[in-house]
Amino acid sequence: MRQFTYTCPKTIEEALKAHTSEAAFIGGGTNLVDLMKMGVERPARLININRLPLTSIEEHEGGVRVGALVSNSDAAAHAFIRERYPVLSEAILAGASQQLRNMATMGGNLLQRTRCYYFYDPSYKECNKRTPGTGCAAKQGFNRIHAILGASEACIAVHPSDMCVALSALDAVVQVTGPKGDRSIPFREFHRLPGSMPQIDTNLRPGELITYIDIPPITYARRSTYLKVRDRNSYAFALVSVAAILDLDSGGTLRQARIALGGVAHKPWRATKAEGLLAGKKVNERIVREAAEAELANAKAYRHNSFKVELAQRSIVRAVIAAGEKNA
Amino acid sequence: MPELIGKPLDRIDGRLKVTGGAPYAYEHQVPNAVYATLIVSSIAKGRIVSMETRRAERTPSVLLVMTHLNAPKLPQLEGQPKKPPTGRVVQVLQDEVVRYANQPIGLVVAESLEAAIEAAHLVEVKYAAEQPELELESRLSQAAAPQKVGGAQDPSATHRGDMQAGMAEADARIEHVYSTPFEVHNPMEPHATIAVWDAPDHLTLYDATQGVFTDRARVAQLLGLQAENVHVISPYLGGGFGSKGPVWSHVILAAMAAKQVNRPVKLAVTRPQMFGMLGFRSQTRQAMAAGAKRDGTLTALSHDTVCHTSTFDEFVESASLPSRMLYATPNNSTSHKLIRSDIGTPSFMRAPGESVGTYGLEAAMDELAYELKMDPLELRLKNYAETDPEKNLPWSSKSLRECYRMGAERFGWSKRSPEPRSMRRGNALVGWGMATSEYPTRRSPSNASARLNADGTFSVDAGTQDLGTGTYTIMTQIAADSFGVAANRVKFRLGDTLLPQTPVSGGSQTAASTGSAVYLAAQALREKLIQTAISDARSPLSGESAQDVALENGRLFSRKDPSKGETFQALLARGGQPYLEAQASAKPGPEKERYSMYAFGAQFVEVHVDADLGQIKVARMVGCFGAGRILNAKTARSQLMGGMVWGISLALYEEAHTDYRLGRWVNNNLAEYHVPTNADVGQIEVLWVDEKDDHINPLGAKGIGEIGITGAGAAIANAVFHATGKRVRDLPITLDKVIA
Amino acid sequence: MSDKSPGDLSVSRREFVGTAVAGGAATVLPAYGQVTEPSPELVACTLTINGQREDIQVDPRVTLLDLLRERLHLTGTKKGCDHGQCGACTVLVDGKRINSCLTLAVMHEGSKITTIEGLAEGSNLHPMQAAFIEFDGFQCGYCTPGQICSAVALLDELKAGAPSAVTPNVAEVRAIEVTDDEIRERMSGNICRCGAYPNIVAAVRAVQSRSNA
Ligand SMILES: Cc1cc2nc3c(=O)[nH]c(=O)nc-3n(C[C@H](O)[C@H](O)[C@H](O)COP(=O)(O)OP(=O)(O)OC[C@H]3O[C@@H](n4cnc5c(N)ncnc54)[C@H](O)[C@@H]3O)c2cc1C
Ligand code: FES
Numbered sequence A: 001m002r003q004f005t006y007t008c009p010k011t012i013e014e015a016l017k018a019h020t021s022e023a024a025f026i027g028g029g030t031n032l033v034d035l036m037k038m039g040v041e042r043p044a045r046l047i048n049i050n051r052l053p054l055t056s057i058e059e060h061e062g063g064v065r066v067g068a069l070v071s072n073s074d075a076a077a078h079a080f081i082r083e084r085y086p087v088l089s090e091a092i093l094a095g096a097s098q099q100l101r102n103m104a105t106m107g108g109n110l111l112q113r114t115r116c117y118y119f120y121d122p123s124y125k126e127c128n129k130r131t132p133g134t135g136c137a138a139k140q141g142f143n144r145i146h147a148i149l150g151a152s153e154a155c156i157a158v159h160p161s162d163m164c165v166a167l168s169a170l171d172a173v174v175q176v177t178g179p180k181g182d183r184s185i186p187f188r189e190f191h192r193l194p195g196s197m198p199q200i201d202t203n204l205r206p207g208e209l210i211t212y213i214d215i216p217p218i219t220y221a222r223r224s225t226y227l228k229v230r231d232r233n234s235y236a237f238a239l240v241s242v243a244a245i246l247d248l249d250s251g252g253t254l255r256q257a258r259i260a261l262g263g264v265a266h267k268p269w270r271a272t273k274a275e276g277l278l279a280g281k282k283v284n285e286r287i288v289r290e291a292a293e294a295e296l297a298n299a300k301a302y303r304h305n306s307f308k309v310e311l312a313q314r315s316i317v318r319a320v321i322a323a324g325e326k327n328a
Numbered sequence B: 001m002p003e004l005i006g007k008p009l010d011r012i013d014g015r016l017k018v019t020g021g022a023p024y025a026y027e028h029q030v031p032n033a034v035y036a037t038l039i040v041s042s043i044a045k046g047r048i049v050s051m052e053t054r055r056a057e058r059t060p061s062v063l064l065v066m067t068h069l070n071a072p073k074l075p076q077l078e079g080q081p082k083k084p085p086t087g088r089v090v091q092v093l094q095d096e097v098v099r100y101a102n103q104p105i106g107l108v109v110a111e112s113l114e115a116a117i118e119a120a121h122l123v124e125v126k127y128a129a130e131q132p133e134l135e136l137e138s139r140l141s142q143a144a145a146p147q148k149v150g151g152a153q154d155p156s157a158t159h160r161g162d163m164q165a166g167m168a169e170a171d172a173r174i175e176h177v178y179s180t181p182f183e184v185h186n187p188m189e190p191h192a193t194i195a196v197w198d199a200p201d202h203l204t205l206y207d208a209t210q211g212v213f214t215d216r217a218r219v220a221q222l223l224g225l226q227a228e229n230v231h232v233i234s235p236y237l238g239g240g241f242g243s244k245g246p247v248w249s250h251v252i253l254a255a256m257a258a259k260q261v262n263r264p265v266k267l268a269v270t271r272p273q274m275f276g277m278l279g280f281r282s283q284t285r286q287a288m289a290a291g292a293k294r295d296g297t298l299t300a301l302s303h304d305t306v307c308h309t310s311t312f313d314e315f316v317e318s319a320s321l322p323s324r325m326l327y328a329t330p331n332n333s334t335s336h337k338l339i340r341s342d343i344g345t346p347s348f349m350r351a352p353g354e355s356v357g358t359y360g361l362e363a364a365m366d367e368l369a370y371e372l373k374m375d376p377l378e379l380r381l382k383n384y385a386e387t388d389p390e391k392n393l394p395w396s397s398k399s400l401r402e403c404y405r406m407g408a409e410r411f412g413w414s415k416r417s418p419e420p421r422s423m424r425r426g427n428a429l430v431g432w433g434m435a436t437s438e439y440p441t442r443r444s445p446s447n448a449s450a451r452l453n454a455d456g457t458f459s460v461d462a463g464t465q466d467l468g469t470g471t472y473t474i475m476t477q478i479a480a481d482s483f484g485v486a487a488n489r490v491k492f493r494l495g496d497t498l499l500p501q502t503p504v505s506g507g508s509q510t511a512a513s514t515g516s517a518v519y520l521a522a523q524a525l526r527e528k529l530i531q532t533a534i535s536d537a538r539s540p541l542s543g544e545s546a547q548d549v550a551l552e553n554g555r556l557f558s559r560k561d562p563s564k565g566e567t568f569q570a571l572l573a574r575g576g577q578p579y580l581e582a583q584a585s586a587k588p589g590p591e592k593e594r595y596s597m598y599a600f601g602a603q604f605v606e607v608h609v610d611a612d613l614g615q616i617k618v619a620r621m622v623g624c625f626g627a628g629r630i631l632n633a634k635t636a637r638s639q640l641m642g643g644m645v646w647g648i649s650l651a652l653y654e655e656a657h658t659d660y661r662l663g664r665w666v667n668n669n670l671a672e673y674h675v676p677t678n679a680d681v682g683q684i685e686v687l688w689v690d691e692k693d694d695h696i697n698p699l700g701a702k703g704i705g706e707i708g709i710t711g712a713g714a715a716i717a718n719a720v721f722h723a724t725g726k727r728v729r730d731l732p733i734t735l736d737k738v739i740a
Numbered sequence C: 001m002s003d004k005s006p007g008d009l010s011v012s013r014r015e016f017v018g019t020a021v022a023g024g025a026a027t028v029l030p031a032y033g034q035v036t037e038p039s040p041e042l043v044a045c046t047l048t049i050n051g052q053r054e055d056i057q058v059d060p061r062v063t064l065l066d067l068l069r070e071r072l073h074l075t076g077t078k079k080g081c082d083h084g085q086c087g088a089c090t091v092l093v094d095g096k097r098i099n100s101c102l103t104l105a106v107m108h109e110g111s112k113i114t115t116i117e118g119l120a121e122g123s124n125l126h127p128m129q130a131a132f133i134e135f136d137g138f139q140c141g142y143c144t145p146g147q148i149c150s151a152v153a154l155l156d157e158l159k160a161g162a163p164s165a166v167t168p169n170v171a172e173v174r175a176i177e178v179t180d181d182e183i184r185e186r187m188s189g190n191i192c193r194c195g196a197y198p199n200i201v202a203a204v205r206a207v208q209s210r211s212n213a
């Protein structure tokens, strides 16, 4: 780990001021410290933001506002979130371990970086995300955990977060503040597809601090579920995951479905095609399967991950049917 | 005094372990110690062209950057006889050649761990890389037969009867290839060493090793020291599973570095570095053929294994061995072949050969049972080997039939519906499978000593190791019984080359080897105490015959008149000795020529497979074993259970994923190299048959450390087939293979 | 073979053995000119570890785990992976379980830290420690301090009604029904390569039910 100077500001202003070019904010540290040990991240200055007053969960404009420094475990266990947005609790609880969730912050979770092997270990020479212009080792390498949607020639990595998949389906809004003032970033615009610049994961600008995550009021969000498919039953990243939230009328017709996928793309993948096909339909396996097939129609698989295409479709079916069986 | 042997005594070392007080290798407090970290190769084959070390050297508190350019030469490295398991060829910065990925190519020593790691990161290495070769399937034509295989140095190929004729006369046949992946031991404690030069020619090593004496011998040989001048200390070990049997490069490098900086050096291998330089299980490709008469009688069985070895050393994953001895078939053929690949040397990993070999064999037997429309258990019973069909020797003992019966009954096997995909619960397809376990019973020469102290307590010593296997506890039990005292009156010491010499803890032989030595030493001391008493006119037992003297509750007394006797303290005090001591050696006798010696078992498994998503859960396992005398019911159960959990891992989770282009294992960490978590292990029941075996060793104990994994992989794979109707012949059975 | 290696550094067997006290001085640094990188700036920090106040000056790169093990000699907390992937380093910080390998010591200014060494009261083991012995919840013991710290925190989490990934309906906020599956999932951040899991579950269950009785 490179040497760095350390500060622990008490106010947001101080934190922003402390942020110079080679600086990094540190939340739980579960991703940043890991990457610093690996030599992927080498900040010269570390700004511990844990003393900032961003640790509460409050009702906000009918929805909920979650401070960027709330721990993942506190968010998942919060009665308000459990009752109104169970899909978010489920998604958080499906990730990592209790120890890690106790450390991990909401803001840090959004910014966690891909678990692509070739990115995580700098002794691999090729990785456009780590060192632009070096190529992508995963395309020709072992790519079982890689993307099937929205990837580019430059990068086929996936975003590893579970929580973000639920936040995507919930149309959360990320509140940030920075040297140039405050901004609100709709969740769908927060993470990026790799395109030709995979080194940039999100649309957060350098030096900007995430302050809150706002979740809008969604009256029907109790009818939701998070499905995580993985290689072992716990403490493993998703191969494929699905957050599904259904707005059903009394006759069982879907007014709206919100579906997001994890483990398949460089960002949480909002399944808008499938959502469009399902709107106005009565939910049954066949209909959902058709919608899922449409969503994955443009999927592109690599040597070791072609199974994800079928798995994603089956997972959508399972999740949507399961959500439909819940009470609103 | 009730006998302690066999009782579920709590672990003697339990208290230290649950309070954090047991020092593992890296945790010994050595004054003035400095930190070393390894630099490893990022290519799998080629040469180092240059290593730019200046930035590293200028890092504050860095004391040494050692590379092949400045490392001391170890002339005795060349031409040494390789003596497995300790005599592996090491890579200790003697040349610029890179032979496998993650090979040590340098080492940094600094006052702080942080500085050492950062400096290592700053070393820039330029390579002339060559294309590594690690594929098995595409290079089968390069495979060559090794001379010998396995721990017992068995022949690499065998032929019995006429395989072709046997297949021809069969009514049902199967021929399939089964494969198993690269697997890495990954004990929770990473390999670690503290090297201390107490004098220019005397080295003390606190080393995480499964064999303090084999460690000593190999280190002395490589460094040109007298064996007596190497002191190895290893009182606690955070698992080994075979990986801490051989002396690997880092141990020698730590000693070399300590000499260079003239300070004690602490070196721990990092988790990612553990993938490659410390041994691992080779991939295997197992071609099985079997034929049977309609009634299930096997007419032919063959098992041909191909696996990797390194380009510079040899190790065979002896997977075909089980097919030689498990079933009574007149026509049998087995073989092993090796392919040289650009990898570190594979090595012993929990039940080497047998773990993956029983998978190939027992999965094939399952397939044959379906061909025959016969219950898989029936097929096994039909071909039960009453004697060892290969060696033509009687078994020293064999309770397999009883294991099948007890296991099946406990599991409820008779309620199985034979059709695949016929049992369902919600989204889950339910499958039941079974398989046979076996593991050879071995022993090696071992020594122990026992001493009565002036305060009436006993000290018992043997250099051996406790990997979590319960050595501390069972040795204490064995000794305490001889002296008729409670366990807390006996202090058993191990893990030190100053104690009596013992073999490596591998091959499930510690109880049989060192347990026997401890037993004989304790018995010898007991005799000595009795003799001392009865031949001393001042003793109340003077003139008694030895058989009439008993030891109990800290006393010697006459069986005829229990009031006649004396305490141990009194006995010692009168003689004026500070202590009385006895030593013993236990060696294998002629039993090996007279008997074929194995432990056996049967495993039954229920899996739940998600019908759509392919996710598999092991809901329950029942294992029943015949493993001789069980020395501690609690620790034995844990050992067998741990083996079964390894079976779950083998069947469903573990695999080092290879990037063949780069010759590297990409998932070299515990997040992506999946071993089971708590949530992956359902209910496990462990049973055993009360088995008495007077032939194997004085204790009648067979090893139990490894048999649990044997058969388990096949039982799970067979259950997955029964659940889904889909036969996956390539472990691990991950969900992609199930839904494919 | 290394023909490039300076002759004076490649010593014969004899010499290799013999150079120890002389110190192999040729290679002990600094030997290549002056040190150019600055020394790390130490940060002052106060934390309470097992009830004892520790005032430390520490390189901010030092993880809480390495602080405990290498500087305070509290080696009961184990390093299994150093990357948050195994749980061997689990300690309690202000009552919550965390992986001490992925957090920096300086981030815990003012925190109360409990390690495995701080669970027993004098010679009285914590009930969880005793249960791990009773149910043989370990073999090699290397994952054990982490498992026990984890299990101790787990009981509090259950009491607080915190849900897990296998809690049937998280939307209904109510007392958790403690099943084996709940314990398994909640203990899954602690890898045990020895495979002691069923015994760990038994130990946790026993303490949990005894504490409710
Ligand atoms: C072994 C392991 C398994 C895991 N398994 C899963 C899993 O299954 N599912 C899953 O979803 N996740 C998993 N994770 C990832 C985990 O969820 C993330 O590491 C965690 O959410 C990151 O949060 P943090 O607060 O620790 O972030 P940090 O490590 O502190 O920071 C991450 C990044 O965010 C930046 N940052 C942090 N806070 C802010 C802020 N407020 N404003 C601006 N920038 C900020 C940092 O500078 C850094 O770049 C796993 C992690 C590990 C180590
Ligand atoms: S050492 Fe911290 S989780 Fe493994």
Ligand code: FES
Pocket: B188, B238, B239, B468, C137, C138, C139, C140, C141, C142, C143, C144, C191, C192, C193, C194, C195, C196
């Ligand atoms: S007891 Fe050995 S790893 Fe858990």
